[in-house]
Structure formats: C-alpha cells, structure tokens
Amino acid sequence: MNGDTFHNRNSSSSTLSKRNSTERKGDVTEMKKKSASATATEVGGYGRWLGNAYFMKWRMEDVFGVVKYHPIPCIFAASLLFFMGVEYTLRMIPASAPPFDLGFIVTVPLNRLLAAKPALNTLFAGLNTVFVAMQTAYILGTFLIEGRPRATISALFMFTFRGILGYATQLPLPEGSISQ
Structure with missing residues (x-):
C-alpha cells in the first residue's frame, strides 16, 4: 500500500463475512467426514497421528525416487547396515598386545x-540403551512422520564414518576390562 490508492474495506466486508460463514459450515461438514474416516483408520491400528504421517502418503514411485534422486543417503543407509554387522562380529585384538590408549x-x-x-555398570549400560533408543525414535520420527530428512541424513553420515573408523582403528582390550 503506497498511499495513492484507497481501499474501501466496508464494501467488501459483508461479502467476506458471508463467504467465511459458508466456508466454516463446509469445514464443519468436512471435519465430520474426516473424523468418521479417522475412526475407521484407528480400527486398522494406525490412529490419527500415524494417518497424517509423511511416509503414509508415499507411493512406490516415491520410494524408488528416493533411491534414484538421492543416492548418497541411500549409500549411507546401506553402509550403516554393513558396518553394524562388521562391528558386532569383529574379533577383538588379544590383550597381550598392549597399545597406548589415553581413554x-x-x-x-x-x-x-x-x-x-x-x-x-548395568545401570549405565541401560541408560545408554535408553539414550540411543530415544535418539533413534527422534531421527526416524522427524523423517517418517514429519518428512524432515536432515536428522536422518546426518545420522546415516555419522554412523557410516563411525563404522569405517571403528573398523580401521581396532584396539585391544586391557586385561582387567569389564567388556571382556
């Protein structure tokens, strides 16, 4: 608005209020229809919060489109699974080989x-598991429910390189370690 034009709000206000009144009545009808279909969805086990989830709107073309148009996050996801398998099946270096490890x-x-x-020790291990589970739930929730991939891509990137470095820098456990 630059002062050269004058907007008469009174002439269109009655039209606007009639249109809003009609739209509101339509919204109520639409909301009733949506709530009826939501209860049918809830019976199927999804509930309202999952029915609006981002991934529930995916088609097969969307799933394949992720692989086609976003190959780097897909490579990170595949390498995450690979390095999880490698890390948990890796043999430890014997305690007879003493390294210098400041940790x-x-x-x-x-x-x-x-x-x-x-x-x-068991309490701390349990707290660590709860912390990791909460992180995982947040990361998956931001991607699958809200449709924001940044946290998922960051986690895949981080855990991929953590796996690579973990495999490349094996250290033997000291003889008195609790983890043996």
Missing part, C-alpha cells in the same frame, strides 16, 4: 568403580 588411562578410576559395583 583407558584416564578412565581407570571409573573402571575400578564399575568393576566393584556391577549393578552400577
């Missing part, structure tokens, strides 16, 4: 505490 030296008091109190 083991700094955490000697914590290692002694956890060795003396196995219940505390």
Whole structure:
C-alpha cells in the first residue's frame, strides 16, 4: 500500500463475512467426514497421528525416487547396515598386545568403580540403551512422520564414518576390562 490508492474495506466486508460463514459450515461438514474416516483408520491400528504421517502418503514411485534422486543417503543407509554387522562380529585384538590408549588411562578410576559395583555398570549400560533408543525414535520420527530428512541424513553420515573408523582403528582390550 503506497498511499495513492484507497481501499474501501466496508464494501467488501459483508461479502467476506458471508463467504467465511459458508466456508466454516463446509469445514464443519468436512471435519465430520474426516473424523468418521479417522475412526475407521484407528480400527486398522494406525490412529490419527500415524494417518497424517509423511511416509503414509508415499507411493512406490516415491520410494524408488528416493533411491534414484538421492543416492548418497541411500549409500549411507546401506553402509550403516554393513558396518553394524562388521562391528558386532569383529574379533577383538588379544590383550597381550598392549597399545597406548589415553581413554583407558584416564578412565581407570571409573573402571575400578564399575568393576566393584556391577549393578552400577548395568545401570549405565541401560541408560545408554535408553539414550540411543530415544535418539533413534527422534531421527526416524522427524523423517517418517514429519518428512524432515536432515536428522536422518546426518545420522546415516555419522554412523557410516563411525563404522569405517571403528573398523580401521581396532584396539585391544586391557586385561582387567569389564567388556571382556
């Protein structure tokens, strides 16, 4: 608005209010239809929150389009699965080969505490599992429910290179380690 033009709001306000009134009545009817179909969806086990999820609107073309148009995140996802398998089946270096690892030296008091109190060690392991599960739920939720892929791509990138570095930098466990 630049001052050269004058907008008369009074002449169109009655038309606008009639149109809004009609639209509101239509919205109520549409909402009733949607709530009836939502209850049918809830019976199927999806519920309202999952019915509006981003991935529920995908078609097969969309799934294949992800592979076609976004190959790098797909490579990260495949390498994540590969390195998970490699990392969990990897044989540890024997304790007879002593490396210099600052992490083991700094955490000697914590290692002694956890060795003396196995219940505390189990508690910390459980908390770690809960933390990882919460991260995973957030990452999958932002992608599958909200349709925001940034957190998923970041996690796939991070865990892929974590797997590569974990495989490339194997260290033997010290003889008194709890993880043996």
